[in-house]
Structures are given as C-alpha cells and as structure tokens.
Amino acid sequence: MSQRIPLSWLQLRHEKMKLFAAVSGVMVSVVLMWMQLGLLQALFASAVEFHGSVNGELIVIHGQYEYLLRNQPFSNRLLHRVLGSPEVLEIYPIYSEAVEWKNPWNGERRTIQCYGIDTDKSAINLPMLASQLPKLRQTDVFLYDRKARPGFGPVLDEFAKGTLIEPEINRRKMTLVGMTDLGASFGVDGNIIMSHANFLRLLSKRKPGELDFGVIKLRPGSDVLKLQAQFQAILGKEVNVLTRDELCARELVYWKRATPIGVVFTTGTFVGFFIGFIVVYQILYTDVTTHLPHFATMKAMGFSNGYLFRMVLTQSLQLAMLGFIPGSLIAGLLYTGLRAATMLPLQLEWSRGFFLLAATILMCTISGALAIRKLRTADPADVF
C-alpha cells in the first residue's frame, strides 16, 4: 500500500539542525510549563494536606480563621451543641499550633507544626495513624512526620536504627514513638502529632477546650449541605461551618491572595509558553522564507494556498509532538529530583499533561499561523 507523500515532515526534517533547534525550543518550553504549573499545584496541594485529611464531612473553624498559621481558637462547648443531631456520628476536636523543635543533634531551634488530637478516635485520615493512637496516650510522646523537610535532624535514620529520640519541644523533653505522613508545605517544614493532654502540656498558654478545628463526622447518606446550614444556625456567627472542600478552598484563598505564589508561577508558565512560541515562530518563519521559491513553484503548479497552509500547520503540530514527549519525560525526572529535595507532592498528572499538550499545540499553531503570513508573499509569477 502506498501512502501520500508526507510532504510537511520531509520538508521539516530536511534541515536537521533547524529541526533540532525547534524541537529543543518546544522541549524547553514544555519543561518550563510543567515545572511552573507543577510547583504551583504542589504548593497549593501541600498547603491543604491536613485540611483534606480530616475525617469528617463538616469542619467548624473560628470566624476569623485566616489560614493554618493565623487562627483563633473557639470553645469546645459550641461544638458539642451539634451532638444533639441524630445525623452526627462523632465530633473530633483538633488543636493546632506552631511549636519550637530543638534539634537534639546540633541544638538548632526550628518551628514545627503540632497537632493535638483525641487518641480515642481517628480525627485525621493518615496512613499508620489509627494503629498508633494507643501509643500516643502515654505522657510526653509524639508522632513525627516522615515527609518533614530535613533540618530537624536525622530523625528518620536514627529512629529506624532504634535510637531513642527525645528532642526538646517548647523546652519540654518529648519522646518520639512513631511515624506518620503529613508533608511539608509553604508555611510548614514538618508536623508532629500528639494527644490533647500532651499538646496542652507543651502549650501552657492554650486553654483546654479552646479548639482550632472541630471535625464533624456525619452518618453515611446524610444531606451534608442541609446539615451545614442547620449547624451554622445553631452555632452562631462566631464560627464557620464548612465542608472539607470549602475548608481547603478557604485555606487556598490565603495563599492565592496574600502571597505572590500564584502570580509568580502563572507568570513562569506564560514565560515558558512565550519562549516556545518565539522559537517555533522563528524556525517556521525562516523555514517558510527558505522554501519560498519552492512554495511559489507549488502554487504555480496548482497547489492551493490552503494546501500550503496545512503543510506549515502540520509542521507546527509535528514540532509540538516532538517537543512535548521528551519535554514531559525530562519534567518527570526533574519532578522526582525536586520531590526528594523539597518534600513537595509533585506529580505528573494526566490532567495537567493534557492541558500542557493542548497549550503546546496552541503555542505551535499560533506560531505556524503567523509564519503562514509569509507564505502569501510567495508569488507564483516569479517562478518563470
């Protein structure tokens, strides 16, 4: 079986160096876009890792809650009011506060986020947490976040060796009894989890019964939104009753509005897009210019403008694919490296992949469409 001549491809690959340059340009652009969007998404995802893991459909927070690190506690008694509803299975009070960790190996002090939970109930859905709750009932013990950034000392290695690790936390000697996963974020380098009682011992200024998060676990099949409105009315204006998604969104509002993170990485993404656009445009434009006499010949022989336009657009799509695939592979390698270095949850996600593929195709198509304008100057009358 014979095929039609793949004219665009044969013309594109005719000059190997130019093809290489164009593909490299698209590749750099694709890598940049992956990195920028990946970091942006990872930073946002890490900021709500805790919020997204709470074991309940509705969460009560103080009305002036700004974000994890700037919060006002509210009274546990308020939370208990919802227990009257038959739809409520459980309530989980959670304390949260930044504490000072003194690195037991070098004496450096660093801030770590501390959560106080009820050791009878699984307030947070985290791997390995439920089975370790009984251990947490001892005095002055805590769990350590395996995904914490380095800087708190060689905690993981030493713990694995069986070394007794007893750092000073808020100037109180605490004992490490286990590991959990929560993850570092923009605001937080690492986390520790302990019982309410131990939390309150560490933070003497905190009053018992003054909560940061009140997690409400509903009976399966409950009308979450109806109950949300109902509880909000019961609890009054001092607190907000949010769904888990709303809580995450609320947390992100802070990071999006109050920090330049979004702007920085979105700009970076556009820079990547622009670099690719310029490179592909330059290459296609010079390519069309180089081949102008050939295009003129083809026009003279009866090839339509549309045929030639399609040829250049096909080339731009070919460049898009040739750059996108290796670019995505490189981004994958960089993600792996950055994940280890930053402890951020960087993932090559399909949805982002499709988005970037579409962006790459758009980028190359715009370049091609602009380069095509040059094609109009090919005058078939010049060939004689």
Place this chain on the structure above:
Amino acid sequence: MNNISTSPIISADGINFSFGQGELRKQILFDIKFQIQPGEVVLLMGPSGSGKTTLLTLIAGLRTLQEGQLDVLGHTLSGASQADLLALRRKIGFIFQAHNLLPYLTALQNVQVMFDLHPEVSPTEGRERAIHILQQVGLGDRMHYSISKLSGGQRQRVAVARALVCNPEIVLADEPTAALDGTSGREVVNLLQALAREQQRPILMVTHDARVVDIADRIIYMQDGRLTNNPHDAEVLTSLPGGHQ
C-alpha cells in the same frame, strides 16, 4: 468530436500588458493575437526582453490579464477568479528553466506529490504512474535519489516527468534547456516531444535555443512585445542559447 478537436486550446486576441504605474508604467505586450490548436508543438522565440515569459505567465494564469481576450483550455481569463486560475493551472504541465524540484524529496517523490492535486487518483496508482514515467525518461534506476545527487540533465528529466505525470492538457515550458549543455538539452527536448506526442499533448515552449527548432510544428516569433511572422525581425537565429529574462 470533430468540433472539439478543431477548436483552439489557446486563443488570444488584443492582449496588452504593462508593468508599473503612472510615470514608471512600461508596456511589455502589444496587441497579441494568436491561437494554438490541439496537439500542436509551438515554440515561442525571440530575444531577451521581448515579452515571451510575460506572455507565458498570462497564459498560465499566473498574472492578471489587463486587456484583451485570452481563453485557455476553456477558461476565460479575463476577470477569472483565483479559484478558476488555480483550476486552470492544475490542467497545465509546467517545466521551468531551473528544474524547480523540491530538494527535500527524492526524484520519485517529486513526481508522485503531483497526485496531491488529483485526490481521485489513489496513492498506489499515483506511485505506479510516477515510477512508469520516470522509467520512460530513463531514470528508472535513480528514482530514489535525492535531487542533489542528480545531474542537471537528470533533474530536468525529472521535471519533464513531473510535468507530464498527471496527463496535463497542455505543457508550458520556459526555456527548459537554458541551464543545460547541448547534449543534455537535446535529450530533454527529445523526451518532452516524444512523451507529448505519445499522449497527444500540445506544447508551448518559450526558448532561445535555436538548436531545438526542429521539434516544432510551428514557431511564433516575438520582438519588442509584438508577434511577428518574420523570424529575421526577431533575430532569433542569431541569438545564443542560455540567455535569461
């Protein structure tokens, strides 16, 4: 049937053509009138700058007709749309002075790609016809060569194959031998004539080359933008091949 075969395929009357505007306006063609009948091999001869190539571009629908009547292959070119001109050009086999082959394709691909203008021909058939015609022009063993590996004469033979592979209704050639030495030029013209005769194709060839006049059924001479019957007016026989306008 008889009717069709006797009506001219090219019919020109009162064609005037100028380049430029206003003060710079320069008239190139003056009151051109001629006809070409089906199957005729016609040479258009004349010195450089006499307007031969301009006339050829008008016939090919590559320039817009300014004044006069010009009918080519049933298309009236006065006021023709771009789409109409494109349709006309698809019926024409072009041979250029420089071969104008696509350098990034092989000889076979250069011929085969013409079938992109004729989607009704299957790729398989197109390939077979391209191979066949390349064999006819003596390049059966060089079909897969890239253009840069072929000699000047071989390239022009590929160009002849490309012009004829889609069975054009007329072949327009612009000094096809100008870039070639005597022997290669002769070969190309012979091939062109043989193939055109076999397919009953008319040929209109602009040339300077006095060595190829023997293939012509008829010669039209041109001098200073006018057709003339007297070859001596056109100084054709004294001009040397290889000139270009």
